Amino acid sequence: MxxxxxxxxxxxxxxxxxxxxxxxxxxxxxxxxxxxxxxxxxxxxxxxxxxxxxxxxxxxxxxxxxxxxxxxxxxxxxxxxxxxxxxxxxxxxxxxxxxxxxxxxSxxxxxxxxxxxxxxxxxxxxxxxxxxxxxxxxxxxxxxxxxLEGAQEARMTEIKSRLASLGTQFTQNLLADERGWFMELSEADLEGLPGFVVDAARAAGQEKGVDGPVVTLSRSLIVPFLQFSPRRDLREKAYAAWAARGANGGETDNRAIAAEILALREERAKLLGYESFADYKLETEMARSPGRVRELLMAVWEPARDQAAREEAALTELMQADGVNGPLEPWDWRYYEEKHRAALHDLEEAELKPYLQLERMIEAAFACANRLFGLEFAPLDVPLYHPDARAWDVTRDGKHLAVFIGDYFARGSKRSGAWCTAIRGQAKFPETQAPIVINVCNFAKGDPALLSWDDARTLFHEFGHALHQMLSDVTYESISGTSVARDFVELPSQLYEHWLEVPEVLAEFATHAETGEPMPEALLTKLLAAAKHGTGFQTVEYVASALVDLAFHEGSAPADPMAKQAEVLAGIGMPHAIGMRHATPHFAHVFAGDGYSAGYYSYMWSEVMDADAFEAFEEAGGPFDAERAKALEAHILSTGGSAEAEDLYTAFRGRLPGVDALLRGRGLVAA
Incomplete structure (x- = not known):
C-alpha cells in the first residue's frame, strides 16, 4: 500500500x-x-x-x-x-x-x-x-x-552524528523526569489555593490516573502552586523536584550529556578554525561576537540585580511578618511576590484570571492581526494529530495565506514549554506553497480554560512567531518565515506581546468567564500599573541563564558544567533566593540542539529591538497605526532572511536601537 x-x-x-x-x-x-x-x-x-x-x-x-x-x-x-x-x-x-x-x-x-x-x-x-x-x-x-579533508572530515561527521544523538537523549531524559514526577495533594493541602489551581490539580490527577489532585512539573501548574500555596513544606518539595529535572541520577541524568555536548561543540568549532564555539556560532548573528553579547547582558544585569535586591527586601519583610525566620528561599519568592503585588497594586492573580479566558485571548490575538495586517481566521474541520489541536484557514482579501494550528493544553506526551513550528514553509519556488504553522503551548485545562497573565503573554508571543511564518513573502523556502538570525527571530514574537497590554484590546477581550462582563476599568488600570512588578526577578533569572550559556561556549569546554555554572553565578553575584530560569540539566534551549547554544541571549537582544519598535508605533498614530504596521510587514514580517537583520530593522525604524528602551520597558530605569 x-x-x-x-x-x-x-x-x-x-x-x-x-x-x-x-x-x-x-x-x-x-x-x-x-x-x-x-x-x-x-x-x-x-x-x-x-x-x-x-x-x-x-x-x-x-x-x-x-x-x-x-x-x-x-x-x-x-x-x-x-x-x-x-x-x-x-x-x-x-x-x-x-x-x-x-x-x-561533505x-x-x-x-x-x-x-x-x-x-x-x-x-x-x-x-x-x-x-x-x-x-x-x-x-x-x-x-x-x-x-575539510581526510581525518578532519571524518571526525566532523562523527561529531555531528554524536551531537544529534545526545540532543535527542537530553530532550527525552527531561521529558521523562517531567512526566514521571507528581505530588499528590490531600483536601487539606488545597487550602489557600484559588479555584483555578484546584481545578487544574484535579484535572492533572485524572490525567495521571490518580484519585485526587496532584501537582506536576508542568509550568502552568507548578508556578501557580508556588504562587499561592501557603504550605511552605509543599512548596519546597515541589520546587526541589522542578529544579532537579535532568539531575536526579540514573538513566535520565543529563549532566554528563551536557559535558560531552560542550566538548564536542568546542572540537567542532576548532576543526573549522574558530577560537571557540561561541565565536563560530555568533559569526552569523547580529551580535557577531561574544564580547558584544556580554556587553549587552551586563548592561542589563546590574540594574536588574539592584531591582531584585529591592524586591527581595520587601518579600523578606512579608515572610517575617508570617513568622518565618531565616533567608528568603527560591520556593518562597513567588508566594510572597504574589502577596506583595496584591498589597502594592491591590491586584491578585485569582481576581485577574477569570478575565483571561483562553478562547477570548485567541480571539484577541486574531483581532490584533486583523487590525494590523488585514488577516481573517476561519475555523477548519480537519483531522489533526491530537483532539486538543485545532486549525484555522488564514486569509486576506479572500485569498488563502496559511493554515494555522493551535495546540494549547499541557499533557504528559508533550514536551514542556511553548514553541512555533511549521510543517511547511512559505515559498514560490519550485511552485507556490502556503505555510502550515503550529503554535504549541502547555496551558492548564479547565472549563473554561483560564490563563495567567504570563500564559496570555506566551500565547501572544508564539502567535508573533506564527505571523512571521504566515506573512512571509519570499521566493525560496530556505529564507522564508523565521529563517533568520537567531538573535533576530524573537523580534516579531516579543514585539507582538505588546499588543496584549493595549488597553482597548483588554477592554474588548478580557471578559469574565461567568458573567461575560468586561474587565472593570479599575482592574484594568491596576493590571497595567502592575505590569512591571517583579521585573527584577524575571530579568535576573533570565540573564543568569544567558550568561552561563555564554560562559559554557566562549572558552574551553568545562569538564564539569555544574561547577562552571556555580562559578559563573558566584562571579556575577547571583541572589540566593533566585534560581536560573533554566539550570544546566534542563536547559533544553541550549542542549536539546544547537538552536540557542551560545544564543540564549537572543531573547534580550531581540527585546532591545522590540521595545524600540513598539515605541515607533507609539510615536506615530498609536498601537494600530496603519503606516507603521505596513512598514513592519514590508521590512520584517514578509522578508524572512532575504537580507541582513541589521538592514531589515534599519529599513523599518531608520536606525538601530540602544538598550534604553528595553530598560524603560522593564522598569529598570526611570521612564
Missing amino acids: TNPILAPWRTAFELPPFDMIRDDQFAPALERALEAHAAEIEAIAQEAAPPSFANVVEALEAAGEGLDKVLGVFFTVAGADSNDTREALQREFSPRLAAHFAAIS NKALYARVRALWEQRDTLDLTDEQARVLMLTHRGFVRSGAA
Missing part, C-alpha cells in the same frame, strides 16, 4: 492526512525519502552542464520534498504528542539524519559547484534574493566543514 506520508496529500489545503498516518509508517517513509534525496543530491553534484544558479542552488532548493514531508509530520508529533514508539524512532532517526546531511555538506563534487558559483557571483546577474540565497548556501557548506 502507498505510504500516506509520502503520497500526494489530497486533503484540504494539502494538510498531512493525520487520520491515515500510523507510527509504523514513519521508518519506511524516512528510508525512501532519504534514498530519494540522496539521489537528487548526487544528480546535482554530477550534473554535466557548467554550474549555474538554476542547476545548483535552485536544484538544491527543490530537492527533498519527500524528506520535508516526513520530517515535518514526524517532529510535530514527536514534540507535541510523544509516546514510547515515537521516542524510540527519534533516537533512531537523529544520528541517521545527522549522517545524511553531513554527507551532503560532498566534494557538490561543494566544488557551489564554490565555483560563489567565485563568479558578480557575473551571474542575480536578483538580490538570489544573491542572498547563494551566499547562505556557500556559507552553510563552509561552516558545515565542506572544505
Whole structure:
C-alpha cells in the first residue's frame, strides 16, 4: 500500500492526512525519502552542464520534498504528542539524519559547484534574493566543514552524528523526569489555593490516573502552586523536584550529556578554525561576537540585580511578618511576590484570571492581526494529530495565506514549554506553497480554560512567531518565515506581546468567564500599573541563564558544567533566593540542539529591538497605526532572511536601537 506520508496529500489545503498516518509508517517513509534525496543530491553534484544558479542552488532548493514531508509530520508529533514508539524512532532517526546531511555538506563534487558559483557571483546577474540565497548556501557548506579533508572530515561527521544523538537523549531524559514526577495533594493541602489551581490539580490527577489532585512539573501548574500555596513544606518539595529535572541520577541524568555536548561543540568549532564555539556560532548573528553579547547582558544585569535586591527586601519583610525566620528561599519568592503585588497594586492573580479566558485571548490575538495586517481566521474541520489541536484557514482579501494550528493544553506526551513550528514553509519556488504553522503551548485545562497573565503573554508571543511564518513573502523556502538570525527571530514574537497590554484590546477581550462582563476599568488600570512588578526577578533569572550559556561556549569546554555554572553565578553575584530560569540539566534551549547554544541571549537582544519598535508605533498614530504596521510587514514580517537583520530593522525604524528602551520597558530605569 502507498505510504500516506509520502503520497500526494489530497486533503484540504494539502494538510498531512493525520487520520491515515500510523507510527509504523514513519521508518519506511524516512528510508525512501532519504534514498530519494540522496539521489537528487548526487544528480546535482554530477550534473554535466557548467554550474549555474538554476542547476545548483535552485536544484538544491527543490530537492527533498519527500524528506520535508516526513520530517515535518514526524517532529510535530514527536514534540507535541510523544509516546514510547515515537521516542524510540527519534533516537533512531537523529544520528541517521545527522549522517545524511553531513554527507551532503561533505560532498566534494557538490561543494566544488557551489564554490565555483560563489567565485563568479558578480557575473551571474542575480536578483538580490538570489544573491542572498547563494551566499547562505556557500556559507552553510563552509561552516558545515565542506572544505575539510581526510581525518578532519571524518571526525566532523562523527561529531555531528554524536551531537544529534545526545540532543535527542537530553530532550527525552527531561521529558521523562517531567512526566514521571507528581505530588499528590490531600483536601487539606488545597487550602489557600484559588479555584483555578484546584481545578487544574484535579484535572492533572485524572490525567495521571490518580484519585485526587496532584501537582506536576508542568509550568502552568507548578508556578501557580508556588504562587499561592501557603504550605511552605509543599512548596519546597515541589520546587526541589522542578529544579532537579535532568539531575536526579540514573538513566535520565543529563549532566554528563551536557559535558560531552560542550566538548564536542568546542572540537567542532576548532576543526573549522574558530577560537571557540561561541565565536563560530555568533559569526552569523547580529551580535557577531561574544564580547558584544556580554556587553549587552551586563548592561542589563546590574540594574536588574539592584531591582531584585529591592524586591527581595520587601518579600523578606512579608515572610517575617508570617513568622518565618531565616533567608528568603527560591520556593518562597513567588508566594510572597504574589502577596506583595496584591498589597502594592491591590491586584491578585485569582481576581485577574477569570478575565483571561483562553478562547477570548485567541480571539484577541486574531483581532490584533486583523487590525494590523488585514488577516481573517476561519475555523477548519480537519483531522489533526491530537483532539486538543485545532486549525484555522488564514486569509486576506479572500485569498488563502496559511493554515494555522493551535495546540494549547499541557499533557504528559508533550514536551514542556511553548514553541512555533511549521510543517511547511512559505515559498514560490519550485511552485507556490502556503505555510502550515503550529503554535504549541502547555496551558492548564479547565472549563473554561483560564490563563495567567504570563500564559496570555506566551500565547501572544508564539502567535508573533506564527505571523512571521504566515506573512512571509519570499521566493525560496530556505529564507522564508523565521529563517533568520537567531538573535533576530524573537523580534516579531516579543514585539507582538505588546499588543496584549493595549488597553482597548483588554477592554474588548478580557471578559469574565461567568458573567461575560468586561474587565472593570479599575482592574484594568491596576493590571497595567502592575505590569512591571517583579521585573527584577524575571530579568535576573533570565540573564543568569544567558550568561552561563555564554560562559559554557566562549572558552574551553568545562569538564564539569555544574561547577562552571556555580562559578559563573558566584562571579556575577547571583541572589540566593533566585534560581536560573533554566539550570544546566534542563536547559533544553541550549542542549536539546544547537538552536540557542551560545544564543540564549537572543531573547534580550531581540527585546532591545522590540521595545524600540513598539515605541515607533507609539510615536506615530498609536498601537494600530496603519503606516507603521505596513512598514513592519514590508521590512520584517514578509522578508524572512532575504537580507541582513541589521538592514531589515534599519529599513523599518531608520536606525538601530540602544538598550534604553528595553530598560524603560522593564522598569529598570526611570521612564
